[in-house]
Amino acid sequence: MKKIYFYFIITVFVLYWLCTIVFVSPKNYITISLYEQEQFFNTFFFQKWGFFAPPPKHNDRLYFKFESKKDSTKFFLYEVIEPLQKRKSKKAPFNSSEDILDYILSSTILSITDGLIAVNESIDYKKITNDSLNNNIDLSKKIEEGKKYIQTLPSFQTLKNYGVFIARKHNVNNISEYNMTIEIIQVEMPKFADRDKLYDKKNHKSKIVFESDKISL
Template identity: 30%
Template sequence: MKNIAVFIAFCLFIAYWSLTLFFTFPENPMNVRDLKYRQYFEAHFYQNWSFFAPPATFNERLYFSYIYNDLITNTKKVRTFETLVPITQEKKKKAPFNRKQDVLDYVICGSVHEVQNKIKEVYDIIKVEEKRSQKSSSIEEKNKKVIEEIEKTESFHNLQNYAKIVAEKNGIPKNDTQYKITITNIDIPKYVNKSSQTRREEKTVISSNLHPLKTTK
């Protein structure tokens, strides 16, 4: 009986570490094809490799752009707000009594991270499907597909809900207002260039479709 228990434990040990290695290897046609299983594995057997990760090379930015008619000037107006930096600043300002800001930071920044991870996954799936079908689509078609998939995710819906909060805070009218969400990355300068005044490059990761503000839940 003891030998059977040892054998089962050994098999589970081998299976666990085999799956861990399989799903943490760099993307390849095999583990990209099994993205659903990888997501399940990461949800229940998450491995945090941040200790071994290289230092971050970019900072994230989250923009909400609102388009509406200004009733005073009777002209179309566009107002854009970056929201990640204010969240971080408010969190530092209210420390150590910053539980509300800490939760907001966790939800919004976490959603931005998840969106970026999902973008990479969708592009990987497209790449595998193209290789399998031996048909390639245009960059515009790929980007359209990525945006469609991203806008179905819970993380994107979290950002949509936050769009309503940002709008209310800044006096944006709800009626006849459209908005879009843009995520960008700004390069972090190397330590030797830390004091450089050179403008850092900001790259757009995703810019969503326009959505009506009033229907945002």
């Protein structure tokens, strides 16, 4: 019986580290083809290996836009990452709830951006077209395919649920009268040599990584 337990533990240990090595390795054909399995693995064993990684080049920002179904000029826009990080810093070390929420949102955003990369690389592998004149068509195809795929993921459902929470938190009345749009934006971080620019947000470049369809609430 002890040998059975021993072999079982060894098998689990080997499988765990094998999955870890595969899923934290740089994107390649294997990781792209196993994307759904990777999402399942990350749901229970999420890891972010950054010890030997270069410093981040951008900050993630998560926006929820609530637009009136009757009047598109009437809307509410809320960014949730930066205020959360400020609360987390202010309440330290008694910030366990903020820390957990930051972890959930960060891992969700990472899952979505990884999914978009996987979709783009999958389209490239299929070689939709070799005509250099159709680059714009390729780009629109990637955007639509990426949006369609991301909106089927559990991580996107997590953001939808959190968006409803944000609407209620900010007293958006008659929530059923609004459509919600979710945007993920990356804001450029200055290099250490340009650290004085950290406080000059006007010079920060940003790009939209993901923008959802309008979601009826």
